[in-house]
Amino acid sequence: MVTVAVRVLRAAVLPLALIGLTALAGVVLGRVYAGGLLTWLVIGAAAGSVLVSVAARRLPSWLVAPVSVAAMAGWTLWSLRLAATRAELPGGLLEVTADAARNGIPRLLTAMIPVEPTPDTVLVPVVAAWLAGLTGAEVALRTGRVLLGYLPAAGLYAAALYVVGPNAEPAVGSTLVFVAVAALGLATPTGTAPGGGDPTADLTPRVRAAVRLRLATSAALGVAVVVGLVALLGPVVAEQVDGRPVDPRRYVEPPQVQTLDENPLIRISGWALHPEQKLLDVSTERPDAPPEADPAADSARSVRIRLAVLSDYDGVTWRVGATYRNAGRILPAATAAQDSTVQTVRQQISVAELSGRLLPAVATPREVSGARVAYDPASGTLIRPEGLTPGLRYTVTSAEERPDSNLLATANVPAGDEVARVLRVADGVPDPMRRLATQLAEENGAPYARASAIEQFLAEHYRVVADAPSGHAYPNLGFFLFGPRNGGGQEGTSEQFAAAFAVLGRLSGLPTRVVVGFRTSGQGPVLAGDAYAWPEVLFDGLGWVAFDPLPRPNDEPRPVEEDFRPTPEDPPPSEAPAPTAEPSASPEPVAAADAPPGPDGVSTPVLVAGGSGGLLLVVGALLLTLLAMRRSLTRSRLVRGDPGQRIAGAWREVTDALRLAGRPVGDDLAATEVAGHARQTLADARAGTTGDDTTADPEAVAPTGGTAAADASSPAVDELAALLNQVGFAPGAATPDQAARAAEVATAYVATLRSARPWWRRLIWSVHPTPLRRARRSPR
Numbered sequence: 001m002v003t004v005a006v007r008v009l010r011a012a013v014l015p016l017a018l019i020g021l022t023a024l025a026g027v028v029l030g031r032v033y034a035g036g037l038l039t040w041l042v043i044g045a046a047a048g049s050v051l052v053s054v055a056a057r058r059l060p061s062w063l064v065a066p067v068s069v070a071a072m073a074g075w076t077l078w079s080l081r082l083a084a085t086r087a088e089l090p091g092g093l094l095e096v097t098a099d100a101a102r103n104g105i106p107r108l109l110t111a112m113i114p115v116e117p118t119p120d121t122v123l124v125p126v127v128a129a130w131l132a133g134l135t136g137a138e139v140a141l142r143t144g145r146v147l148l149g150y151l152p153a154a155g156l157y158a159a160a161l162y163v164v165g166p167n168a169e170p171a172v173g174s175t176l177v178f179v180a181v182a183a184l185g186l187a188t189p190t191g192t193a194p195g196g197g198d199p200t201a202d203l204t205p206r207v208r209a210a211v212r213l214r215l216a217t218s219a220a221l222g223v224a225v226v227v228g229l230v231a232l233l234g235p236v237v238a239e240q241v242d243g244r245p246v247d248p249r250r251y252v253e254p255p256q257v258q259t260l261d262e263n264p265l266i267r268i269s270g271w272a273l274h275p276e277q278k279l280l281d282v283s284t285e286r287p288d289a290p291p292e293a294d295p296a297a298d299s300a301r302s303v304r305i306r307l308a309v310l311s312d313y314d315g316v317t318w319r320v321g322a323t324y325r326n327a328g329r330i331l332p333a334a335t336a337a338q339d340s341t342v343q344t345v346r347q348q349i350s351v352a353e354l355s356g357r358l359l360p361a362v363a364t365p366r367e368v369s370g371a372r373v374a375y376d377p378a379s380g381t382l383i384r385p386e387g388l389t390p391g392l393r394y395t396v397t398s399a400e401e402r403p404d405s406n407l408l409a410t411a412n413v414p415a416g417d418e419v420a421r422v423l424r425v426a427d428g429v430p431d432p433m434r435r436l437a438t439q440l441a442e443e444n445g446a447p448y449a450r451a452s453a454i455e456q457f458l459a460e461h462y463r464v465v466a467d468a469p470s471g472h473a474y475p476n477l478g479f480f481l482f483g484p485r486n487g488g489g490q491e492g493t494s495e496q497f498a499a500a501f502a503v504l505g506r507l508s509g510l511p512t513r514v515v516v517g518f519r520t521s522g523q524g525p526v527l528a529g530d531a532y533a534w535p536e537v538l539f540d541g542l543g544w545v546a547f548d549p550l551p552r553p554n555d556e557p558r559p560v561e562e563d564f565r566p567t568p569e570d571p572p573p574s575e576a577p578a579p580t581a582e583p584s585a586s587p588e589p590v591a592a593a594d595a596p597p598g599p600d601g602v603s604t605p606v607l608v609a610g611g612s613g614g615l616l617l618v619v620g621a622l623l624l625t626l627l628a629m630r631r632s633l634t635r636s637r638l639v640r641g642d643p644g645q646r647i648a649g650a651w652r653e654v655t656d657a658l659r660l661a662g663r664p665v666g667d668d669l670a671a672t673e674v675a676g677h678a679r680q681t682l683a684d685a686r687a688g689t690t691g692d693d694t695t696a697d698p699e700a701v702a703p704t705g706g707t708a709a710a711d712a713s714s715p716a717v718d719e720l721a722a723l724l725n726q727v728g729f730a731p732g733a734a735t736p737d738q739a740a741r742a743a744e745v746a747t748a749y750v751a752t753l754r755s756a757r758p759w760w761r762r763l764i765w766s767v768h769p770t771p772l773r774r775a776r777r778s779p780r
Contacts, residue, residue, distance in 0.1 A: 014140060015050050017185030021153035022046035022133045024178050029125055029160040031168040034114040034330060037086065038122055041079045042129045048075055049133030053141060061142060072130040079126050080119040087118045087329060088369045107326045109248055110255065112375055113167045116328020132156040150182055165247040255324045255374040255385040261356045264308045264516045265318050268495040268533055269470035275529025280360060281350040284522030288344045303522035305360045309379035310514040315426035316473040318499060318514050322376035324383050329369050332377055337543035340403045351392040357383040362398040370394035403542040411539040413447045413511055419538060422511040430478040436564055437507035450508045451537045451547060454501055458549035461560045463491040469670065472499035482560065490560060497549045498533035511538040626767040633771060643739035644727040650746035651724045654678060654717065656771040657750040661685065661757065671721040678717045685756035716745040
């Protein structure tokens with residue numbers, strides 16, 4: 001009985017060693033997982049794969065693999081179901097398994113640390129552990145090649161170390177255990193020779209000596225090879241002990257957002273035009289609220305639901321610039337500001353018509369259930385990589401920070417490389433905007449006073465309008481801040497208010513960012529009209545503090561000129577005196593009858609006549625040169641280049657004609673607005689008016705006959721504007737026929753507008769130098 005027990009024990013050592021080596025990979029990988037579920041699933045896969053091989057040793061070798069794979073399928077499905085249940089993921093087992101099979105590897109390498117055990121993050125480790133155990137058991141137990149059977153487990157262990165990378169402490173303890181278990185499996189004999197004697201006893205002495213010599217030689221060579229490898233690789237391995245391992249996540253692209261989500265600020269104007277569109281349904285509760293709190297007052301409190309945080313600005317566009325990592329239900333906890341209070345907010349949100357991938361939530365989310373999300377800890381924003389769909393329902397629990405308002409007045413703002421991103425001001429800031437920021441900063445020294453001054457200045461001098469065009473580049477903000485009030489300036493949506501505050505704040509030394517979201521009561525539907533943008537400023541010890549630069553309802557804004565008058569860089573072209581090609585008349589000098597001859601014997605009348613003739617020749621040559629240069633410019637614009645360049649040249653012919661007519665267009669206008677301006681200019685010219693009110697309705701300004709004439713000859717300008725937009729948004733799509741049509745429209749419009757001018761202006765139209773001067777500049 002003792003002999004049988006010893007044999008069974010010896011036979012069990014190697015399978016147990018294989019199970020232990022394979023299971024240690026799960027122990028190492030489990031260090032970056034939340035909880036111990038993954039470790040136990042990998043241990044179960046290791047044990048199951050080896051035990052199936054042990055139980056099937058009497059079966060043919062070709063039959064063991066199908067039996068083991070069938071058992072692996074059962075264990076894997078049970079593991080995926082358990083992980084999905086614990087993660088509270090919706091969907092059936094088939095749907096969950098298919099999704100995990102498609103996305104297992106990329107989600108594992110892009111998951112946020114600690115990784116939550118979900119079906120897509122446990123599938124690969126469980127299957128890999130089972131296959132490693134199956135391969136190692138078949139090689140070590142069936143063929144007796146123990147070292148070769150260790151290779152699958154060793155490879156799995158190395159892969160686990162690589163996946164963990166620098167995201168956990170060095171695995172010194174588990175590595176020592178791995179070596180000890182491997183040595184134990186090698187040191188324990190798995191069987192004896194028949195009869196328990198020397199296996200070479202039945203051989204002749206000569207053959208027995210040859211076998212023993214071969215065995216001794218093989219052992220000596222093996223020892224020499226091992227010693228040599230240790231001597232060569234030992235120093236290299238020792239040098240890497242203190243090194244930082246490579247993180248494989250750097251080679252895998254994390255979940256990305258669409259262009260619309262990278263800059264959701266441009267969606268504000270579209271939502272403002274359709275305020276009744278239902279985007280979300282929200283139910284909010286505050287578990288930390290005191291029991292005596294009034295539920296009605298709590299529900300009436302304004303709640304900011306954050307959609308995106310925009311920290312990067314290049315002078316043209318605000319962008320999110322986030323790096324999202326796949327996350328589970330529990331999100332990494334961020335350290336709250338020391339001088340702020342934290343209140344738990346739990347919301348149930350149902351998606352209606354909101355599109356994109358950004359997932360709305362109150363700042364800062366801590367737990368999300370009901371939807372698979374990716375998370376950016378730097379901004380605290382969420383996305384759903386699969387995109388939002390109507391009917392999606394999820395629950396998000398957030399830690400809402402409320403700064404101590406009593407400390408704001410004396411709080412400082414951080415500086416240095418850590419906040420350089422939210423202090424960066426791109427090149428090209430308009431000078432009036434810079435001087436306005438300087439003026440507000442000089443009058444208010446403390447950071448909070450500066451931020452409040454910018455907030456108050458915007459709220460007191462500007463108007464909110466729902467139909468303001470979208471745009472927050474430097475030219476757009478310059479027109480919003482300093483443009484004429486009767487021409488569309490000094491009004492905008494929350495997009496311009498928030499963007500202007502953030503830029504002025506950075507120019508004043510304040511770290512700022514722009515947040516896009518919704519302002520609601522926290523209960524019921526969230527409409528498109530609830531969407532708005534607000535700026536935030538970072539204060540030491542208080543975190544990010546929101547500001548609201550929007551004017552109060554029913555407040556009439558004061559003119560900007562009362563508190564700030566920007567000096568125009570160039571006088572408006574319509575105010576500059578129009579150059580004339582006609583020399584001013586001057587009385588011809590009359591020589592006396594007895595005038596003496598000139599020094600060369602030439603009389604004074606001859607000198608006067610010669611000088612006047614030379615002057616006329618010079619003026620004539622100048623006019624002919626200007627005429628030739630103007631015609632050459634027109635030909636190069638309408639004939640030369642690719643179709644896109646010719647369409648742009650035709651557009652510049654129209655804008656130059658408007659400038660020659662004394663009705664120039666600003667750089668802030670869109671092409672469709674310029675086309676409307678061109679129609680109005682032609683209507684005024686035909687009606688004989690010269691006013692500068694470009695916002696008037698043509699039918700209200702011009703007589704009936706003039707408007708009809710304008711409508712008959714200028715609607716094609718809209719066609720030219722459409723072609724220009726096509727070139728801008730789809731470069732290379734324009735055709736030669738479209739370019740020819742653009743040239744035809746531009747030529748007809750210029751000729752019609754020129755013919756409607758007074759006769760003396762028509763004389764100087766073709767030789768006016770303004771288009772030549774503007775052609776030297778870069779086209780706008």
